[in-house]
Amino acid sequence: MDILRIATAGSVDDGKSTLIGRLLYETKSITRDKIEALEAASKRKGLDFLDLSLLTDGLIAEREQGITIDVANIYFSTPKRKYIIADTPGHFEYTRNMVTGASNTKVSMILVDARNGVLEQTFRHFFISSMLRIPKVIVCVNKMDLVGYSEERFNEIKDAVQALADKVSFEGQEITFIPMSSLYGQNLSTQSTEMPWFTGAPLLEELEETNFDEIRKPARFPVQFVVRPKTEEFHDYRGYAGKISSGVFSVGDEITVLPTGQNSKIVTIEKFGTQLEKAGAKESVVITLETDVDVSRGNMLVKSTSTLEPLKEITARICWMDSKPLVSGKTYILQHGINDSKAKVIALNNKIDVVNQDTIVDAVSELKLNEIGEIILKTAKPIFADKYEYNPANGAFILVDDQTNSTVGVGFVL
Numbered sequence: 001m002d003i004l005r006i007a008t009a010g011s012v013d014d015g016k017s018t019l020i021g022r023l024l025y026e027t028k029s030i031t032r033d034k035i036e037a038l039e040a041a042s043k044r045k046g047l048d049f050l051d052l053s054l055l056t057d058g059l060i061a062e063r064e065q066g067i068t069i070d071v072a073n074i075y076f077s078t079p080k081r082k083y084i085i086a087d088t089p090g091h092f093e094y095t096r097n098m099v100t101g102a103s104n105t106k107v108s109m110i111l112v113d114a115r116n117g118v119l120e121q122t123f124r125h126f127f128i129s130s131m132l133r134i135p136k137v138i139v140c141v142n143k144m145d146l147v148g149y150s151e152e153r154f155n156e157i158k159d160a161v162q163a164l165a166d167k168v169s170f171e172g173q174e175i176t177f178i179p180m181s182s183l184y185g186q187n188l189s190t191q192s193t194e195m196p197w198f199t200g201a202p203l204l205e206e207l208e209e210t211n212f213d214e215i216r217k218p219a220r221f222p223v224q225f226v227v228r229p230k231t232e233e234f235h236d237y238r239g240y241a242g243k244i245s246s247g248v249f250s251v252g253d254e255i256t257v258l259p260t261g262q263n264s265k266i267v268t269i270e271k272f273g274t275q276l277e278k279a280g281a282k283e284s285v286v287i288t289l290e291t292d293v294d295v296s297r298g299n300m301l302v303k304s305t306s307t308l309e310p311l312k313e314i315t316a317r318i319c320w321m322d323s324k325p326l327v328s329g330k331t332y333i334l335q336h337g338i339n340d341s342k343a344k345v346i347a348l349n350n351k352i353d354v355v356n357q358d359t360i361v362d363a364v365s366e367l368k369l370n371e372i373g374e375i376i377l378k379t380a381k382p383i384f385a386d387k388y389e390y391n392p393a394n395g396a397f398i399l400v401d402d403q404t405n406s407t408v409g410v411g412f413v414l
């Protein structure tokens, strides 16, 4: 069954947990015992209605103990498809956690509290959704009950968000606006009774209708391990084990080994002892080749029809995650898939001005915690990355501080 992966974002108290909780409730994704636990927990809080926000994360017990979880994947399904919602609270975690699932996140839901309208966070979330090339953004204008279900207020917010979108969205990105009340279930799984002026689809229908043909991505296979059994029988065997990062490889495909540029042909693709005709992104396989080429851990096999140029100088957009700022001239460890290399920041081109909702500020001297900017890196070893825009699965990397060993930035190749 088709799986749709959704990222959610909003500011504190916009009603994200309530929205997701209600979506689970209305799609009957919650078991009877959980509803009973929810009723009891709501009652203990002195509420005379179901506090659906407690459902999110499926962590009622933990919530009661006051434990907060920074990211949770929530699963539910309808007869049509399965859904995975990545619920992430702050903007910082949002960036980091979205990056890991970014290449297959198809929808980003951005919540706006109808009373507050557009905030700095809205711009940030919009910007990140666009930067991550998420094809569809649904702007959920929530708490419409608190503004009298006003069409005028909805249009005001819609215009303001559209103005942000005009600045940062990419060609082909779809943007949809839905006025809703998560608390009262207006425009969640059914058409709102309070907002007859809204002619669009409710949220669930919008999600169900979302359809993205997986664009053909270039085939990339980072070699994690060379299989060379030391027995007589398998004396000549050479298998290359790893996880396909994007695209599809088939038996008979002409491939090129990076960085050597040697060419060969795929003879077998094996997965857990089964021979496959072809395998695609995220599958862990062992590939054997027709000729004896020089392949070692960290090399990459690509289809010869869509090979790539190894990079030693990388222009990238960086989200900075460390309290110590990024400065020009400093050297970090760049980790791209299973490969790493020393990388020196040779230029800091610009940064995003979130406060003034502008995309570019030139001539910057540093990138502080949570700032996003464009830099140029020089690496000691070649990196086999695609442009993120062209192939997200092979276009992102992290920067690690070699002193503290912590991840200090996430980068997207431009």
Ligand SMILES: Nc1nc2c(ncn2[C@@H]2O[C@H](COP(=O)(O)OP(=O)(O)OP(=O)(O)O)[C@@H](O)[C@H]2O)c(=O)[nH]1
Pocket (backbone or CB within 6 Å): 010, 011, 012, 013, 014, 015, 016, 017, 018, 019, 053, 089, 142, 143, 144, 145, 146, 180, 181, 182, 183, 184
């Ligand atoms: N009136 C009204 N209140 C809502 C609506 N949606 C959520 N709320 C209330 O707003 C408050 C915050 O809701 P949550 O769902 O916890 O918000 P959140 O965005 O998940 O908040 P964090 O978990 O702190 O990020 C709660 O008191 C909800 O009951 C709505 O549509 N209308």
